Structure formats: C-alpha cells, structure tokens
Amino acid sequence: MTDTTSVPIEILAEEMYQLVADCAGKKNLKPGDLTKEMIAKHGPACSKDDCKKALRILIDSSRCVYSYLGGTYIQLPPKPGSEI
Amino acid sequence: MANDSGEKPETKMLDELEKGPWPSFVKEIKSAGQTSASAQDLLRQLELSYQEKKGHWKHGGLVGVLGYGGGVIGRYSDAGDQFPKVAQFHTLRVNQPAGWFYTSDAIRTLCDIWERHGSGLTNMHGSTGDLILLGTGTAELEPTFQELAQAGFDLGGSGSAFRTPSCCVGMARCEWACYDAMKLCYDLTMAYQDEMHRPPFPYKFKVKCAACPNDCVAAIARADLSIIGTWKDEIQVDESAVNEYASAGLNLQKDVCDLCPSKCMAWDGHKLSIENHECVRCMHCINVMPKALRPGKERGAVIMIGGKAPIMQGALLSSVLVPFVPAEELMDTLKELIRRIWDFWDEYGNNRERVGELIQRVGLPVFLDGIGLDPVPEMVSAPRDNPYIYFQVAKDGEK
Structure with a gap:
C-alpha cells in the first residue's frame, strides 16, 4: 500500500532550499521547477499547495529571494556588499 | 535649485522633442528636474543615449520588497559613474483602482510619497494598467512600499506572475457595458493576490476585462485571457x-x-x-x-484566450474559448476555467512560453482536451476561410 501521509511543509521547505543551494550559479530554478521536483520525489504525499506553502516559508524568512532574469526565478539572497 | 553640481543639464538633442504642439515627456522631466536631482541625471543620460544611439539601462536582478516577487522592476544604469543619481533607478508598479478612478486626495498622497522616496516621476498609466512610479534606489523600496500600504495601496504584478488585471470604465461611465467590468476586475484582483505577488508561472499571465466589444482596454490584443462584453439576443x-x-x-x-x-x-x-x-x-x-x-438585452461576456504583444515570439490576437457567459455567472465560470488553464500551462508550458504560444505549439484540440472543454464552431478563428470548403447559399428547394 502506498503511504499517502503528507510530507511536513518545513521538510519540503528545507529540501527546496537545498535544491536552490545546489543549483546556485549553475542553473536558475523557477517556482514550478521546485514544485515538480518535490512532487516527483514524494509523489502523492506532496501537493502543489504544500509546495506553495513551503516556498512561502523560504521567501518570508529571506532564505531565498525572487529574481528576475527574463522570467521569475528562485535564488539565494545576494551576499552582503555584492553588486547585483 | 538644480542638482548637486548646480548646473542645468545640456540637452541639445532632447530639446528637439519639446518642439511642436503635442505634449513632451522631455518638458515634463525638465519640470521635475527643478526639484529632483535624479530627474536631471535622467535627462543627461538620455541625451547621451541620443548622441550615442545606445541605451544605457540594464534591468532585472534581485530587487524587490520583502515577501513579494513582483511589483518592482530593477533598473540600473551602465553609466552610473557619470550619472550617480540614476545609477539605481527602479520602477514600482502600483495596483491601480478598477477603471483608473482616483480621488484628487489619493493622487496627492501617491505623489507626496513618491517625492519623498523617489524621483517624483510617474507614468499614469503604463501599458500594464498599473500606476508606474519611475526611479528610486534599492534602499528606498521597502520604505516606499510601507507608506503605500499604509495609504491603502498595494503593488501590482510583474515577472512570471498573474499580472494586475485591468478593465475599462465599464458601467461607471459607459452605456454599452454588457457586464460590470470594474467589479469583475476587482474580484479577480482580490481572488488571485497570491499568484500576483508570488510569481508561480512559466511566464506572465494577463487578464483584461472590456465591458463591450469596443474593447477600450485592448484585451483582445494584450491579454492572455480576454473577457469582452457581448450580448446574445438582438440589437x-x-x-x-x-x-x-x-x-x-x-x-x-x-x-x-x-x-x-x-x-x-x-x-x-x-x-x-x-x-x-x-x-x-x-x-x-x-x-x-x-x-x-x-446592444441586446441578454448580456454577458465572451471569454477569449491567447492574446499577447510581441516579446519572445510575434503578436497574437485572442481567440474564442467560451462564446457566451451570462453576466451573473462570469466570476464562477472564470475561476473554474482559470484553474484548469493554469494546471495545463504549469504542466506543459515551456519556460517563458505564454498560454497563446503553448496553444499554438500543442494545437487547440489538445489544449481543449487538457482543460476539459468541448470544441464549438465559434472557436474557429477564421471562419469560411478554408479554401477547401465552400459555403454557398442554398438554391430554392435545396436543403
């Protein structure tokens, strides 16, 4: 039987953060990319709404920021003093 | 007072744009330059651009206000050492009231806030529909946002977001209005706050509400989802x-x-x-x-999809998705339809691909199947245009 217990939002947020950190400087990730990764990893235990909430945690805590590079992406915040 | 150096900008080429009977943005920037040093540097940089036939703006980056992914468009000068007052010259999009109705008090409040925190230059309104505040530094973004919020204003959409919906003046001033476009625009704005402020899509998604087929907001040409008032019965x-x-x-x-x-x-x-x-x-x-x-008495709206101005690919006009929705059923129909469209676009849309481009790529039948709509004749974008099918008037006695 498939385990359909939801993955806690905080765990999703942490996994999303790791993904963004791993891709920093190599690949720009859109919010949809993070959502698709999480759903692919957790299956029915993770919904689009859960991913939305997890992303909100990352943005509201300033661990990640939105950036605009032709479209909107999720990135790590700039290091203090760095020119954008 | 002029600027820090006290010298007025030399604008020999820009001065040409003040000639003639029509309004001039140069004249307006010069007027702002009497009190705003950044407006003066803006003139200097623009003069240089005209001399060199080269733009000096870079845009994008990481600027924004806390929690929001839209509403701020980062803009930097690549000649910031020459023109330090416009080295950072970010734009804020402020969500306009439906139909662009303001009290003079509200406009004074907005202008006062902007003169305290920015260049004082505005664009009322941009092609997005938002009220545009032009030119401020990164450090001023959050204080401006806080003051705007306290005055009852919010930022609009930018980036890969649900963009600030806009509408015509509708029933407020126009006798042809077939539905209450201002109310629908407001309701859509409130219903999709999260999608506007936290960009979740492959690319931008615009909704415009025109209350009659005159389409004063150019919904058919500019919006991914155009809601255009119409009637079902007789003129x-x-x-x-x-x-x-x-x-x-x-x-x-x-x-x-x-x-x-x-x-x-x-x-x-x-x-x-x-x-x-x-x-x-x-x-x-x-x-x-x-x-x-x-217009007839049985009024409502046609819902159209796929319009866009040229950026990534060429311009597209919207085509019919739902031929007629009674006015009183519009919001419920739209909510369900938008949910299905976003689900399909999220799943199959490429990066920076508008809905109209996705439909062109996969084909309308696949898209309709994906969102669970049956095809109807009104969806044919160019009826009677197929050279292999001839429509002829039936002769007497023929069926």
Whole structure:
C-alpha cells in the first residue's frame, strides 16, 4: 500500500532550499521547477499547495529571494556588499 | 535649485522633442528636474543615449520588497559613474483602482510619497494598467512600499506572475457595458493576490476585462485571457431615432450598412433591417448611431484566450474559448476555467512560453482536451476561410 501521509511543509521547505543551494550559479530554478521536483520525489504525499506553502516559508524568512532574469526565478539572497 | 553640481543639464538633442504642439515627456522631466536631482541625471543620460544611439539601462536582478516577487522592476544604469543619481533607478508598479478612478486626495498622497522616496516621476498609466512610479534606489523600496500600504495601496504584478488585471470604465461611465467590468476586475484582483505577488508561472499571465466589444482596454490584443462584453439576443433598434439620423444627413447605406463586416444590415430608405444571426458584434453600427441602436438585452461576456504583444515570439490576437457567459455567472465560470488553464500551462508550458504560444505549439484540440472543454464552431478563428470548403447559399428547394 502506498503511504499517502503528507510530507511536513518545513521538510519540503528545507529540501527546496537545498535544491536552490545546489543549483546556485549553475542553473536558475523557477517556482514550478521546485514544485515538480518535490512532487516527483514524494509523489502523492506532496501537493502543489504544500509546495506553495513551503516556498512561502523560504521567501518570508529571506532564505531565498525572487529574481528576475527574463522570467521569475528562485535564488539565494545576494551576499552582503555584492553588486547585483 | 538644480542638482548637486548646480548646473542645468545640456540637452541639445532632447530639446528637439519639446518642439511642436503635442505634449513632451522631455518638458515634463525638465519640470521635475527643478526639484529632483535624479530627474536631471535622467535627462543627461538620455541625451547621451541620443548622441550615442545606445541605451544605457540594464534591468532585472534581485530587487524587490520583502515577501513579494513582483511589483518592482530593477533598473540600473551602465553609466552610473557619470550619472550617480540614476545609477539605481527602479520602477514600482502600483495596483491601480478598477477603471483608473482616483480621488484628487489619493493622487496627492501617491505623489507626496513618491517625492519623498523617489524621483517624483510617474507614468499614469503604463501599458500594464498599473500606476508606474519611475526611479528610486534599492534602499528606498521597502520604505516606499510601507507608506503605500499604509495609504491603502498595494503593488501590482510583474515577472512570471498573474499580472494586475485591468478593465475599462465599464458601467461607471459607459452605456454599452454588457457586464460590470470594474467589479469583475476587482474580484479577480482580490481572488488571485497570491499568484500576483508570488510569481508561480512559466511566464506572465494577463487578464483584461472590456465591458463591450469596443474593447477600450485592448484585451483582445494584450491579454492572455480576454473577457469582452457581448450580448446574445438582438440589437435593440429605435426606428424613429434611425430615421432622425437619416433626416439629419447620415448616409446609412454608405456609413453603416456598407461598413458592416458581415453585411447583416440593409437600409431601404425607410427601414433598417438587421439579420441578427449574422451579426459579429463589431459595434460599428452602434457607435455610428448611438441614439438609435443599443446592444441586446441578454448580456454577458465572451471569454477569449491567447492574446499577447510581441516579446519572445510575434503578436497574437485572442481567440474564442467560451462564446457566451451570462453576466451573473462570469466570476464562477472564470475561476473554474482559470484553474484548469493554469494546471495545463504549469504542466506543459515551456519556460517563458505564454498560454497563446503553448496553444499554438500543442494545437487547440489538445489544449481543449487538457482543460476539459468541448470544441464549438465559434472557436474557429477564421471562419469560411478554408479554401477547401465552400459555403454557398442554398438554391430554392435545396436543403
């Protein structure tokens, strides 16, 4: 039987953060990319709404920021003093 | 006072743009330059751009206000060492009230906030519909946002987000309004706050509400989802008023009937007859004879999809998705439809691909299947245009 217990939002947020950190400087990730990764990893235990909430945690805590590079992406915040 | 150096900008080439009887943005920036040093540097940089035939702006980056992914467009000068007051010159998009109605108090409040925190230059309104505040530094973004919020304003959408919906003045001022576009625009704005402030999509998604087929907000050309007012029954005709137009010298044959795109009208010198089932709701006759003709009584809107201006690919006009929705059912229908469209676009849309481009790529039948809509004849974008199918008037006795 498939385990359909939801993955806690905080765990999703942490996994999303790791993904963004791993891709920093190599690949720009859109919010949809993070959502698709999480759903692919957790299956029915993770919904689009859960991913939305997890992303909100990352943005509201300033661990990640939105950036605009032709479209909107999720990135790590700039290091203090760095020119954008 | 001029600027820090006290010198007025040399703007030999820009001065040419002040000549002539029409309004000049150069004149307005110069006026702002009397109190704003950044407006002066803006003139200097623009003059340099005209001399070099080269733009000096870079845009994008990481600027924004806490929690929001939209509403701020980062803008930097690549000549910041020469023009330090515009080295950072970010734009803020402020969500406009539906129909662009402001009290003079509200406008004063907005301008006061902007003179405290930015260049004082505004653009009312940008092509997005938002009120645009032009030019401020990164450090001023959050304080500006806080003051705007306290005054009851919020930022609009930018980036890969649900963009600030916009609408015509609708029932507030226009007798042709077939549904309450201002209310719908407001309701959509409130319903999709999260999608506006936290960009979740492959690319931008714009909704515009035009209350009649005159489409004063250019929804058909600019919006991914266009909601355009229309009617289902017959054009209302006041025959005595038609005759008054004719008596006053209007050439009904030449100026009305001959210009009807579907040739559904005939004028015999006394009576105007209309084949309503052939009418394509172009509004031409109603616009020419507003006292004699009116939209029908069974009013609502057509929902269209896929319009866009050219950025990544060429321009697209919207095409019909739902031919008619009664006015009172619009919001519920739209919510369900938008959910299905976003689900499909999220799943199959490429990065920076608008909905219209996705439909072109996968084909309308696949898209309709994906969102669970049945095809209907009104979805044919160019009816009677297929060279392999001939439409002929049936002869007597033929079915």
